[in-house]
Amino acid sequence: MPLPQLWRRFLSETGEMSRFTGRFFVQGFKPRYEFSELLHQCFIIGYKSLPLVGLTGFIMGLVLTMQLRPSLVSYGVESELPMMVGIAVVREIGPVITALIFAGKIGSSIGAELGSMKVTEQIDAMEVSGTNPFKYLVVTRVLAATLMLPVLVILSDAISLFGSFIGVNIRGVTSFNLFFKQVFDALSFEDFIPAFIKSYFFGFAVGIVGCFKGFNSSKGTEGVGRSANSAVVVSSVLIFILDLLAVQVTDILGLN
Amino acid sequence: MQAVFTIERKAETGVEPEDVLTIKNLYKSFGSNHVLIDFNLELYKGENVAVLGKSGSGKSVLIKCIIGLLTPDQGTINVLGHNIGELNIHELDEIRTKVGFLFQSNALYDSMTVRENLEFPLRRHWIKLTTAERTGKVKEVLNNVGLAHTIDMMPAELSGGMRKRIALARTLILDPEIILYDEPTTGLDPITGKGISILIKEMGEKYNTSALLISHDMKCIRMTADRIIMLIDGKCYAQGTYEELKKNNDEKVKQFFE
Ligand SMILES: Nc1ncnc2c1ncn2[C@@H]1O[C@H](COP(=O)(O)OP(=O)(O)OP(=O)(O)O)[C@@H](O)[C@H]1O
Ligand SMILES: [Mg+2]
Numbered sequence: 001m002p003l004p005q006l007w008r009r010f011l012s013e014t015g016e017m018s019r020f021t022g023r024f025f026v027q028g029f030k031p032r033y034e035f036s037e038l039l040h041q042c043f044i045i046g047y048k049s050l051p052l053v054g055l056t057g058f059i060m061g062l063v064l065t066m067q068l069r070p071s072l073v074s075y076g077v078e079s080e081l082p083m084m085v086g087i088a089v090v091r092e093i094g095p096v097i098t099a100l101i102f103a104g105k106i107g108s109s110i111g112a113e114l115g116s117m118k119v120t121e122q123i124d125a126m127e128v129s130g131t132n133p134f135k136y137l138v139v140t141r142v143l144a145a146t147l148m149l150p151v152l153v154i155l156s157d158a159i160s161l162f163g164s165f166i167g168v169n170i171r172g173v174t175s176f177n178l179f180f181k182q183v184f185d186a187l188s189f190e191d192f193i194p195a196f197i198k199s200y201f202f203g204f205a206v207g208i209v210g211c212f213k214g215f216n217s218s219k220g221t222e223g224v225g226r227s228a229n230s231a232v233v234v235s236s237v238l239i240f241i242l243d244l245l246a247v248q249v250t251d252i253l254g255l256n
Numbered sequence: 257m258q259a260v261f262t263i264e265r266k267a268e269t270g271v272e273p274e275d276v277l278t279i280k281n282l283y284k285s286f287g288s289n290h291v292l293i294d295f296n297l298e299l300y301k302g303e304n305v306a307v308l309g310k311s312g313s314g315k316s317v318l319i320k321c322i323i324g325l326l327t328p329d330q331g332t333i334n335v336l337g338h339n340i341g342e343l344n345i346h347e348l349d350e351i352r353t354k355v356g357f358l359f360q361s362n363a364l365y366d367s368m369t370v371r372e373n374l375e376f377p378l379r380r381h382w383i384k385l386t387t388a389e390r391t392g393k394v395k396e397v398l399n400n401v402g403l404a405h406t407i408d409m410m411p412a413e414l415s416g417g418m419r420k421r422i423a424l425a426r427t428l429i430l431d432p433e434i435i436l437y438d439e440p441t442t443g444l445d446p447i448t449g450k451g452i453s454i455l456i457k458e459m460g461e462k463y464n465t466s467a468l469l470i471s472h473d474m475k476c477i478r479m480t481a482d483r484i485i486m487l488i489d490g491k492c493y494a495q496g497t498y499e500e501l502k503k504n505n506d507e508k509v510k511q512f513f514e
Contacts (some may be wrong), residue, residue, distance in 0.1 A: 114364070124325050125363035130349045130381040 019187045020212045027132070030138045041144035046151065049105050053152045054159050056101055061089060061160030062160055065167030073140040078172070080120075085164040086183035087191060094157040095195050096243055099202035102149055109139055111231030114214025115224035123215075136246040138215060142207035149203030156162055198246040202239050209235040273300040276466050277322065277433055278448045282331035286316055291317050292328070294337035297468075304460060304467045306477040308512060315470040316360060318487070319436045323357050324348050338394040339475060353381050356427030356465075358389035360438040362419045364426070365412040371407050374398070374426050381430065400462070401455060424455065428463060436471040443513070444502035452465070453479040468486070474512070486512070 001009075067115045072078050114137060117123050126133045164182050165179045213231040277299035284292040287513050291314035295296040299305050309315050320326040322333055330335050334352055343351065365373050376395045378385060385393065398404045401421040411419055420440060427435055440456060441449035453476040460467055460480075472476055476497050477484060486493040486501070488508050494501060 113367075121359045121363040122363045122367075123366055124320070125357075125359055125365075126376075126380075127325060128323050128352050128355075128357050129377040130352065 014062055016216070017209070017212050018117045020215070021208055022206060023134065024139060024142055025140065026127065027134050028143070032132070034136050034140050038140045041140045044147055045106055045141070045144045046148040047155055048109070049102055049152055050155075051070075051150075052097055052101055052105055053156045055099060055155035057094070057159040058163040060093060060097055060156075061163030061165075062167045064088060064093070064160075064172065065164040069167075071173060081168055082164065082174070082179050082182040083186035086161060086186050089160045089164070090157055091191050091195050094160055095153050095199045095202065096239065098153045098156040099149060099199065099206065099239045102145075103206045103239060104205070104232055105208045106145060107231045107235045108147075108228040110207065110210030111213040111217075112224055113229035114138075114141075114211055115217030115227035117226055118215060118217045118223075119219055119221070122178075134215075138211040141211055145207030145210070146200055146203040147204070151201040153196070153199040162200065191210065192249040194246060194255055198242065199201075201242050201246070204240060207237040207256055211237060275299060276336055277282055277468065278332075278334040280321070280332045280334075282318075282321065282333065283329045284314070284326065285322060285329060291490055292321075295331070295487070295490060296492050298467055298484060299466055301466055302464070302482050303484050304457075304469060306469045306481035306484045307487050308472060308477060308484055309470075310472065313487050314490060315487060316438055319357070319438055319468065319470060322436060323352065323355060344420060349381065351378075353383075353430050354433045356430065356432035356435040356436045358420075358423055358427050358435065358440055360442065362411075362423040364419055364423055366411055367395075368411075369407075369416075370398070370403075370409055370411070370422055373411065373422065374429050377426065377430055383430075394428055396430045398422075400428065400459065401425045415442050417451065417456075421453055421455065424452075424459065431463060434467060435465050435467045437467060437471075439471050439473075440469065441471065441473045446475070447477060449473060450479075450490065452476070456480050456513050472512070 065081060068084055069078065069081060072081055074086070114123075117137070123133045123137070127138060161180070161183060165174070165176060168174050168179060208230045213227040213234070217227040266501060275298050277297070279297040281292075282292050282295040294319065296305075297305075297444060301334045304361070307315055307318065312475065317326060322335065324343075328341070336354060338347070338351055340348070340351070365376065368376065371391075371394055374397065375390055378390055378393065387413050394407065395404060398407060401424055402423050403418060403425070406414060406418065406422065411422070412424065424440075437456065442454065456467070456469070456476075457480050458464070467480070469477070469480055481498070483495060483497060484501055485495045486509055488494075494509050496504075501509060505509065
């Protein structure tokens with residue numbers, strides 16, 4: 001595609017997505033609230049990503065520890081290993097990697113699910129069955145993704161640190177208590193809170209992009225695949241952009 | 257033409273026919289694609305009318321306008337005495353309980369069992385029923401379409417014909433006064449298609465409904481429809497019974513009867 005056309009498409013896509021997000025806020029606050037469907041989605045979205053998030057978190061902590069050790073040993077500060085890993089995981093790697101995994105798992109499944117519902121007229125069928133499909137499908141999924149990602153991040157952080165503890169013990173011996181004392185001594189609320197807050201934004205981004213792509217899916221099974229795929233790509237890029245913004249904001253607020 | 261039909265019918269039965277659905281001067285376009293151009297239609301109580309037209313002639317657009325899924329550019333649609341364009345969402349939902357819609361692609365919810373699919377309209381329209389009554393209703397409609405054993409299955413486990421029957425059951429569960437069928441037999445083999453046609457006819461009599469049936473399947477139309485409306489060039493091009501239209505000499509009408 002030639003550049004001007006690409007640029008135009010990017011702008012129109014961004015505009016559409018902003019409108020969609022606006023619609024989310026308008027519809028989200030108006031009653032009838034779909035509480036039971038929200039709970040159902042929270043369960044599905046949280047539960048579905050648990051194994052993957054847990055596994056990647058564990059490996060991340062373990063590998064990071066093993067990779068960092070040689071450098072720290074050469075500087076003679078091997079004892080700082082838990083602190084280094086703790087800060088890296090809690091402030092940056094935990095939220096971002098979990099969010100990316102979440103985008104791959106949940107973003108694509110929301111995109112494909114809503115896409116195929118759109119293509120097979122299930123969304124229209126909901127509308128004639130006395131249901132506002134935007135509220136029932138989009139608002140619940142976006143809220144569930146927003147609420148569940150921070151929980152998954154905390155969980156992933158904890159499992160990562162456990163992985164790191166095992167990593168430390170491969171070459172040396174540290175007691176469980178000592179390891180976690182070192183980690184938590186190094187961490188303060190200023191490390192934890194911004195990471196926690198940005199996780200909400202990551203979750204929101206994954207939810208809204210997945211729903212947007214699915215809801216606007218074009219006809220045919222090919223359209224469904226494309227929705228799922230671009231949901232992952234766009235939300236992953238958005239996660240990095242949001243991460244960049246978050247670090248600027250915490251910097252300005254002096255939370256570093 | 258419509259006036260003539262009304263008079264004929266009055267002469268036949270001696271009573272003024274009561275119309276449940278009236279469409280006047282309907283226009284709908286998508287950008288420069290003018291799909292419906294001054295379309296008119298009347299559906300009388302107890303009558304089955306088929307709308308016949310080529311693929312892409314705007315049949316689905318037409319019935320989506322009737323149920324309020326699409327907004328026409330111009331014209332009025334009157335369903336059971338209410339002008340669809342003037343209703344707020346709650347009034348529209350009220351009307352939608354009385355108008356069943358069988359989607360071209362069935363639109364069964366993939367993530368729900370057959371039972372949940374059938375219960376969905378009941379729950380969402382706030383129809384007050386006890387659990388036992390709800391189950392009773394689900395079983396009743398499933399029995400009527402001959403698929404009582406599928407109650408706990410997922411839509412993916414069913415064949416195309418079975419899915420069509422479940423979708424029909426889902427429209428029947430609200431006891432509608434009008435049913436809109438969007439190509440009920442398309443994509444089914446002739447035998448299954450015939451079964452569906454018979455079912456449509458039977459259910460129409462049993463539940464005492466009027467039906468608007470959209471199709472290009474002549475066999476189905478012949479079996480189920482009392483009257484046929486030809487949707488050509490976005491208009492009600494011709495109408496009449498199957499026999500009447502078969503004798504029509506217009507080129508565009510003839511195509512369908514070859
Ligand atoms: N949401 C839409 N946006 C833009 N164009 C549309 C939309 N829905 C339908 N159309 C166009 O309207 C025309 C009629 O479509 P419609 O689906 O009503 O055809 P149909 O008569 O039902 O055909 P088929 O027998 O294949 O189902 C087509 O040209 C289609 O491209
Ligand atoms: Mg159609």
